[in-house]
Amino acid sequence: MKTHIEFTRSVIVPPATSPVMREIGAVLEFSGVVRESENGEQIPGLRYEAYEPMARTQLEKICAELSAKHPCEEIWFIHRLDFVPVGEASLFIRINARHRGPALALMAELIDRLKADVPVWKTSNVLH
């Protein structure tokens, strides 16, 4: 399985679709978008920081572990850092797999693991 992990400080641009692989039957994409309120307060956006080398290592381990459980062919993972305005994506994931079942399962578990174990943090900039 191929894994592409990227941290960027600018707007996330989804990568070009992978070269045609005739055995890919499921292409699943997820974008995590910043909402206009956080804990009931209006915000202009969220600020993200990461311990990048460790985040990358953790993500590689998690992707390898999950793809052994849910066989997929390719994972693209892009997390934006620094300030992300409301309405823009802080996270983009694309999974290419032969079948939808493993792609959907891997996607759900990858996001759960991101939120539990990958050293990335957000803080909100509240409007006052």
Next chain:
Amino acid sequence: MKIKILTFAQTRTQLGFDEKDVECHAGETPREILHRLAPQFDPGKTVRVAVNQEYADWDQPVGNASELALIPPVSGG
């Protein structure tokens, strides 16, 4: 030997620095090193520690590690 202490998010605010080189010896644990550096800081049950970019035990000696990071609850996505 020296070990680099890294802090993030709320631990950076609590400790007042983002990285610092600290003298230590291989038999010391992350908890002991942190206590010597900032006796007022209590990681409690929520702040994890990473040694050389791997989650580690607060009470396991650091050996010849070069980096120790404080990992408060993560919130990516």
